[in-house]
Amino acid sequence: MIISDRVKKMQSSPIRKLIPYSQAAEKRGIHVFKLNIGQPDIKTPEAFMDAIRNFDKDVIEYAHSQGIPEMIESLVKYYKKFDIPLEYDDIIVTTGGSEALIYSILTIANPGDEILIPEPFYANYNSFATLAGVNIVPITTKAEDGFHFPLKEEIEAKITDKSRAFIIANPSNPTGAVYTRDEVNMILDICKEHDMFVIADEVYREFVYDGEKYVSFMHREDTLENVILVDSVSKRFSNCGARIGAVGSKNKEFMKQFMKIAQARLSVATLEQVGVAAIVDAPDYDEFMKEAYDEYKLRRDTVYAALKDIPGVVAKEPKGAFYNVCKLPVDDAEKFIIWTLENFDIDGETILMAPAEGFYATPGLGKNEVRFSYCINADELKRSMHILEKALEAYPGRTEIK
Ligand SMILES: Cc1ncc(COP(=O)(O)O)c(C=O)c1O
Structure with a gap:
């Protein structure tokens, strides 16, 4: 029996591929903030x-x-x-x-x-x-x-x-x-x-x-x-x-x-x-949309305010959606993400990010980049950015972006 070349050529999801490392951290009792996935946490109308x-x-x-x-x-x-x-x-x-x-x-x-x-x-x-x-x-x-x-x-x-x-x-x-x-x-x-x-x-x-x-x-x-x-x-x-x-x-x-x-x-x-x-005609439609918007904006502001002050990180303020791609002062973002999950926490908390390489078609691009999504609340995002900053300070493979 064969499996088609077409399917074999497909890549694994860069968003999901590091989940086993996150699960291993959770087994050790660490709480992992999931910054990898765009699953909104806002209540459905x-x-x-x-x-x-x-x-x-x-x-x-x-x-x-x-x-x-x-x-x-x-x-x-x-x-x-x-x-x-x-x-x-x-x-x-x-x-x-x-x-x-x-x-x-x-x-x-x-x-x-x-x-x-x-x-x-x-x-x-x-x-x-x-x-x-x-x-x-x-x-x-x-x-x-x-x-x-x-x-x-x-x-x-x-x-x-x-x-x-x-x-x-x-x-x-x-x-x-x-x-x-x-x-x-x-x-x-x-x-x-x-x-x-x-x-x-x-x-x-x-x-x-x-x-x-x-x-x-x-x-x-x-x-x-x-x-x-x-x-x-x-x-x-x-x-x-x-x-x-x-x-x-x-x-x-x-x-x-x-x-x-x-x-x-x-x-x-x-x-x-x-x-x-039924959603568009609901009396609270505008209110729902405004609350969702305000919440995502707060999260965007929270992440960017922290990111721009982390030494060595290159980030531009995103103007839409609820994601951000930034460059980190590391050679290989995937290795850094795995290292963080395996070795680094603050008060029992750590972070899971998505390596950005899988979002590029040109080989080699995005190697030192990560993508964040803002699908956890602003307070947790603030703690997550603090963990990122301290993990970068502690990471033995740190390099500066040329
Ligand atoms: C840019 C973009 N397009 C399409 C989709 C697919 O969304 P769905 O199949 O849930 O409607 C997503 C989901 O994350 C997305 O980010």
């Missing part, structure tokens, strides 16, 4: 639970492949808040943003085609591309530049006759970068000139700080046909386990072809759609 409790049908039937009407209507209403011009027929509900991503890639690219992605990027893009037999062409962005794009010419130099699309997370996981209107327009110009799609992964659109403005790739009329919007309620509604996402596009041919895959997988979970559909 009550409206979601209520709608499911009040569901009164006797049979949980397959839903329509496009999604249940209430769910699609709630998305149309939600997108209007952001001037995203998606109407009912432009939307298909998916099992998380993850399904929207993999099916979008399958819909627009043949094996051997290329997709351009700014790196560091959400590591699962790698897995989805590998499954589809598509090659990722990275556009390297740097911590020193706040992870913004290089010049248009540099990006265009990477385009070949196999380039099919960009995938861009805006705001970005893992960097927290929020792309400016000029950057969004530059990518859209390239798509228009080279007949390419942009798969716009905007699942963190609510979380943009310091008066920066989230600019959707759907903001421009003349390029709407080039844009595939990937969406998810996991992060904005603190609802990762519901597995509800969506794909949206004004490109009718794309939607028609995507629908064939949606039909083959039959439907998305009915009850979870019922629950999520």
Whole structure:
């Protein structure tokens, strides 16, 4: 029996790979602050639970492949808040943003085609591309530049006759970068000139700080046909386990072809759609979103205030999402993370970070970088940053960043 080369080529998750070391520390009685994973700890809106409790049908039937009407209507209403011009027929509900991503890639690219992605990027893009037999062409962005794009010419130099699309997370996981209107327009110009799609992964659109403005790739009329919007309620509604996402596009041919895959997988979970559909109309919707926003902003501020004062660390203030990538004064961040879990604690507490190398496609990049997520409270984050500072002081493999 064989296992496919396609699956064997997939990498393990950089977010999860060091969990065994964290579990070993916990076995020794150490409390580990998990800064590796983007699992929000904010309470899911009550409206979601209520709608499911009040569901009164006797049979949980397959839903329509496009999604249940209430769910699609709630998305149309939600997108209007952001001037995203998606109407009912432009939307298909998916099992998380993850399904929207993999099916979008399958819909627009043949094996051997290329997709351009700014790196560091959400590591699962790698897995989805590998499954589809598509090659990722990275556009390297740097911590020193706040992870913004290089010049248009540099990006265009990477385009070949196999380039099919960009995938861009805006705001970005893992960097927290929020792309400016000029950057969004530059990518859209390239798509228009080279007949390419942009798969716009905007699942963190609510979380943009310091008066920066989230600019959707759907903001421009003349390029709407080039844009595939990937969406998810996991992060904005603190609802990762519901597995509800969506794909949206004004490109009718794309939607028609995507629908064939949606039909083959039959439907998305009915009850979870019922629950999520109720959230947008809930009377406490604005209050919920504001509280979540304020909490993430406090956490972002807490982490950055500490990071910028730790000697040898290079960090820029992230402007969105709830992540941060920074450079540490070590040769190999993964070794440092393992060393910390095995050797270092303060009053019985230590930290688990994600090594950033797995978020890059270019070999060797990100070796001395880590990604933090802010999914624990501000007080614990403060203690975590103190542990990081002291662990770096104690680490025998410390080097200075050149
Ligand atoms: C940038 C980005 N896109 C997509 C996803 C997938 O989200 P889900 O499948 O939970 O909707 C995530 C999850 O962390 C993410 O960070």
